[in-house]
Amino acid sequence: MTQFRQLPFVFPEGRIPSFELYYPGPNREVFEHVRRLGEAPASLYLWGPSGTGKTHLLQAAGHEFTALGRRACYLALAQNAELSPTILEGLEDLDLVCIDELHSVAGNREWERALLHLYERLRDFGRCFVLASLESPGFINIDLPDLKSRLAWGLVFHLRQLDECDKIRALQWRAKLRGADLSDEVAKYLLRRNSRAMAELCRVLDELDESSLAMQRRLTLPLMRAVLDRR
Structure with missing residues (x-):
């Protein structure tokens, strides 16, 4: 077994x-x-x-x-x-x-x-x-x-759903664990542009972080817009 x-x-x-x-x-x-x-x-x-x-x-x-x-x-x-x-x-x-x-x-x-x-x-x-x-x-x-x-x-x-403030903190915590910084502005934009389900938000964040690493750029609002617009 x-x-x-x-x-x-x-x-x-x-x-x-x-x-x-x-x-x-x-x-x-x-x-x-x-x-x-x-x-x-x-x-x-x-x-x-x-x-x-x-x-x-x-x-x-x-x-x-x-x-x-x-x-x-x-x-x-x-x-x-x-x-x-x-x-x-x-x-x-x-x-x-x-x-x-x-x-x-x-x-x-x-x-x-x-x-x-x-x-x-x-x-x-x-x-x-x-x-x-x-x-x-x-x-x-x-x-x-x-x-x-x-x-x-x-x-x-x-178990209760995270409110918007907690979702932002959760995304920033996940980004930090991946070695990235996620500003409040970028996190709020991510919430506005995507499903608010945490599993989907985390999946999109991981995708964005991988793109930022490949491009050797920080996770900024212009980068996020560019990546999300191509999806």
Whole structure:
């Protein structure tokens, strides 16, 4: 068994999520809890709208565990049509199990039973378990009462969207990690010209930084306009 079972997600080369790349903003508390998962067995439930970094945190936790020589897996349930619930069998042998997009299997009795049994096995073995969903434990459309009650047993965190000021700080932090300076003016222009989803903003910023390196120019407003106008 590989140490980090990517089930079924494959990380784009050079873009593996890390805690360093996550700008918590209003989500500092959940960030600290996920970052300290390795200190003791725990069950966490993260919920909130798309773009709040749930997937990033789950994947970063998995890679943090493997960096310490521990075993972890990440499973995205939005692809459940291509999967069987039997994929959950044996995951209690791992130190950390991260299950994303729980809402995708809500109402599916076969998946719900498999998740309940997995939850019980992970608890019995003293493992760490992190679930993420768009919906809170109280409102997710889970039919199996025992599973629904288990979801609220651990720590539950509501992740919130970054406001415009936090998005600017997040972009500047990411640019700094890449060795670049991003002024407020350039960051605001980037927000105006693109989708405000953080994943897309980060992707565009990385593209702009690569262009600036290739041209041996700083990340300025004229450079950004020139690059974005060619897209």
